Amino acid sequence: MANVFEGEDDDDRGLISDRIRNALTDEIAAGTLAAGAALDEQQLADRFGASRTPVREALRQLAAGGLVELRARRGGIVASMTPERIMDMFETVAEIEAVCVRLATYRMTPLERSRLIELHDLSRPIVEAGDFDAYDSFNRQFHETIYHATHNGFLAEQAITIRNRLNAFRRTQLRQGERLSRSRDEHDAIMQAIAEGDGEMASRRMRAHMLNAATSLSRFIEAGKPA
Amino acid sequence: MANVFEGEDDDDRGLISDRIRNALTDEIAAGTLAAGAALDEQQLADRFGASRTPVREALRQLAAGGLVELRARRGGIVASMTPERIMDMFETVAEIEAVCVRLATYRMTPLERSRLIELHDLSRPIVEAGDFDAYDSFNRQFHETIYHATHNGFLAEQAITIRNRLNAFRRTQLRQGERLSRSRDEHDAIMQAIAEGDGEMASRRMRAHMLNAATSLSRFIEAGKPA
DNA sequence: GTTGCGGCTTGCGTATACAGAACGCCGCCG
């Protein structure tokens, strides 16, 4: 959304502040940095071999993203991501996706529609091969295509932003082949509703689809870490 | 949302970077700083009698809020808020509000329900008196009460954030008494749907309510400035 | 006349330095 980064997702290249931000994001998501942990600027600067300035920028960006909390003159701490909060985020993204697919159903151009169908067809061999990484990539494309088909740039940005935020906590991805084919089946049902021009139906199915994915993950979260 | 500031809304006090941020926010919203205007860090630092460091922090925060755009090594410009983009924002907030009221209908506690009814009743004398400022304040409370009644903290934060973003461009508020009573009537219809426990109905009515307010404003925006 | 190259200028990204506020600790007093 707001932050316009170059095409870089690789580290080790580009702005140091971005590298620090990415590293901290990973560590927070991985739980290496526990919730509530104090984030000392000087300390982080030393760790990354940089000065405090880029560390500060990284912290500000993370604060904007909700990963850290900044108290005036008392430094930053890792935001506490309770299981409840993560579930709230899942529900929110599910609702937003539901809105997106409803609007997209009514507004997508024939070109966008064929592009989506093409994408969806492409996912069949991926599921059959059980290629998780490929499916993840496809899945992202699939949903983002829907975002853009709303023809509402702002809404699309919001959806992508929240989705990315959530992805930070999704490293423990589902690696069950079963979930893969179920996901595709759900996509299929959504596609059908879109084809029939029934936005409301597509919306309900999308919401269910997202919540299914969420509850599959929730077990890990519940069992994983209390905070 | 993410940025936790002290209770301060007054300027002239507290962190300099916050003062700069507030000042720039006001100027951008007021149109003093036109869309696309270059934001030179040194220049701004001189204007505010500060150094570049707090200016940078302010710009980063504004970028996170979407008010300015930062291109790497090419400085910042005021984000171009086209009428289309503002309408997109209105539609997005309308959809999110619709989601909120649906969830709230199904989840609100009796206490929250009575609180909302109480609030709604309070708005009648305000409308009759034609007190725009008071209605604005009430309206904010009304909607935020609904957000919180979703019992989804994250969703509530998102709703408030987007609503606040939009408010920056709402200085040309509607000052028509007619709109006031229409707004209250629409609230009334929403309340009725909530009372009947019909979340879908409440959702549709909320969406219509928000879009009504948006189209009322759009004339000003269209007529006002092209960018 | 047009196009490509090279130096110059501007301003961002980062580093370092200084001042003030918050927290902890120790000693003193009740």
Place this chain on the structure above:
DNA sequence: CGGCGGCGTTCTGTATACGCAAGCCGCAAC
């Protein structure tokens, strides 16, 4: 023995300095 106040440390907030990358303009060559 416990509470309170002063002092020191530590870390944030801000200021200043430096290097480099990108844009721009002019000149020269074709």
